[in-house]
Amino acid sequence: MSASNAPLYAKRSLKVIQSESHDGSAEYKRQVHKLSASRLHTLATQMSYRLDQGNGRCTYHIGVEDDGCHSVLDYTAVSESAWVLESIARSLNAVVLERKMIQNEIEIGEDGNLKLVDNINDVLVVEEPPVLGMAMDTFNVGDDEKEEKSCGDDEMSKKNTLIKLSAADDAYTRCELIIQRVETHLLDPSPLSLSSLSRGSSFAEGVETVDATTLNNLERLKLSSSSSTFGRREDSMIAVESVANTEKMKVNSVEETLSTRNIRVAVVGNVDAGKSTLIGTLTTSFLDDGRGSSRTSIMKHRHEIESGRTSTSSSHMLGFRHSGEPIAGRDKIRANKMKSEDEIAREAYRIVTLMDLAGHEKYLKTTIHGVSSGFADYGLILVNSRHPPTHMTQHHLNLCCSFGIPVIVVFTKIDGCPDHAITTSKNELAKLLKSPEIGKRPFAIKTEQDVITSMGKLQTLAPTIDISCVTGEGLNLLSKMLFSLPKRRRHEKKADRPFEFLVEDIFLNVPGVGSVASGFVNAGELNVGSHCNVYVGPTDDGTFMKTVAKSAHIARINTCHITAGQSACIAFSLSKELRKKLRRGMVVLQENPTATKEFDAEICVLKGEGTTIRRSYQAYVHILNVRQSAFARDIKIVNNNALGLPPSHNAKEDVEGIILRPGSRAKVRFEFAQRPEYIRPGMRMLFRDGRVRGVGIVTGIPQ
DSSP: SSSTSSSSHTTTOOOOOOOOSSSSEEEEEOOOOOOOOHHHHHHHHHHHHHHHHHHTTTEEEEEETTTTTOOBOOOOHHHHHHHHHHHHHHHTEEEEEEEEEEEEEEEETTOOOOEOOOOGGGGGEEEEEEOOOOGGGGGGGOOOHHHHHHHHHHHHHHHHHTOOOOOTTTOOOOEEEEEEEOSSSSOOOOOOOOHHHHHSSTTTTTGTTTTTHHHEEEHHHHOTTTOOOOHHHHHHHHHHHHHHHHHHHHHHHHHHHTTTTTEEEEEEOOOSSSSEEEEEEEEHHOOOSSSSSTGGGOSSSSSHHHHHHOOOEEEEEEEETTTBBBBBBBSSSSSBBBOHHHHHHHOOOOHHHEEEESGGGGGGHHHHHHHHHHHHHHEEEEEESSSSOOOHHHHHHHHHHHOOOOOOEEEEEOOOOOOOHHHHHHHHHHOOOOOOOOOOEEEOOOOOOHHHHHHHTTTTTTEEOOOOTTTOTTTTHHHHHHHOOOOOOGGGTTTSSSSSSEEEEEEEEEEEEEEEEEEEEEEEEOOOOTTTTTEEEOOTTTTOOEEEEEEEEETTTEEEEEEOOEEEEEOOOOOOOTTTTOEEEETEESSOOOBBBBEEEEEEEEEEOOBBBBBBOOOEETTTTTEEEEEEEEEEOOOOOOGGGOGGGGGGEEEEEEETTOEEEEEEEESSSSSSSSTTOOOOEEEEEETTTEEEEEEEOOO
């Protein structure tokens, strides 16, 4: 009996590896072909499970039965299955690290039956490049591992010059794929969509929609009895290089999305307005259950989840496609897993960064700092429709208007709200908006046409939208408005200025990285690397630390270039002693900077209620990311008769010096109470002391 006529069970009874385990990171597949959409979804879920079991890495054995026996398939069938699995891996943000083809494990015995080879040295093992490209430079591979792999590749190339794989029907083949998930780097999410895989019934039919680069790579991987592995490897490396160039272009597009097409929106409101719930509902695309299920997905601390009150400021990304459709925040394959920032950034054409700020009066300083350092383009003022606006709502409106931020009012919790309650809330809010301090007219958004009408008039109008995070009412209109908002701050115009990075948070000891600072690139550009020298400071004594910016991330995407308008993280090469000097409120510069303890500012007192400001007055000052107590050392009156204010509002001078009251304008020299800070002319400032608030512009630094 010939081998071709041998019973199927007899053919597949030759054990080549250990049996498959239900747990662990290894998966066995006989063949993967002619797949339906549901089957592809099942395979993707299975691969995600194996990746999770292996902490981001798994191994697929193709052409092997569950009991470890050889499936006795030819090269074409195994290669097709490997290609499909690699495409599924890309849809899960993973790549193939190694692709090994193994032949000559089985031979025909004297009796005509199949048997394992006697001499293991006759087994042919050939390492092929992945069909869709590997892009090894995107991985954090150590120098030793790189050197070892490089040496191994050289030896493999020399060895492969004499090796030929056979595509004959009796050349039984199996394959080993090592797949690695890459969560923090940019990858093409799916060079071949899963839907096209399900439509194709064969290796050739399934690639009709693939780009030319991948098609060329597939053609070069097709074997013939006379083609050598070395030639295929050389051709495939050309295709891999082309894939890398394509991905480099995509990195640039993501950088553009995160800078020029990134709208920053500050979300403020009273403590029970539902700010975190709204952000959680928008970013996860899941409605709330009425008991706070949405807010738990974005809160940072345990006490916030237990009390339902946000105490810190945090940022969350909401992505939109070209059509304006919001990108679902939950993974389609892993339903209980949120999409990471890099996944959203790759899919999105436009990004809205929602800054969740505290609403309780106890955390008002934190909210002021979030608005001051957040560079918000717009502000969402949330009002609980079941209760009239409180004094905190007025504080938040005044805060946004002090920084010149256009506002959009959102009435939340309208499900089950009595008509008289929401009418009262809207009437009270209209009085606040029309007050002289705010000076805006409310404009109700009922249709998409109203959204288009309000665009371009946000400096005088305050659009109002009624929503419910439980029923979903009004959320589509709100998403449409967020997508339609024009970019207000043009940070890309500051790319030619000297580099300026404002530190908002620090991480002193990140494993394998060191000290990391997160913040906002306010001006300039920076190319990080081993030769990128920067100055970080000022420290408590006013000096700056010279160090090297080793690497950078934007939205968890590794990059070598950051530019103005991006939120980024920078890793520094600092010793343990210097790390202890890092703090929030610092700045990273390329030019040798100087710190100052005094600065001049032109201020306007907005609200006082009987409190007067004179020399030695102390207030808490917010200047972008800097917040510190400061004293008024010198006050000079600015003529404000042109403002049309009554005489009682003018600054006066008595025996104790100049006194400022609400509505007064003056030039004041401030002195920081604790440490020097980096201040430059043109920065906007806000000061607060109890119920006294004022705004101003830094005009100069004393020599």
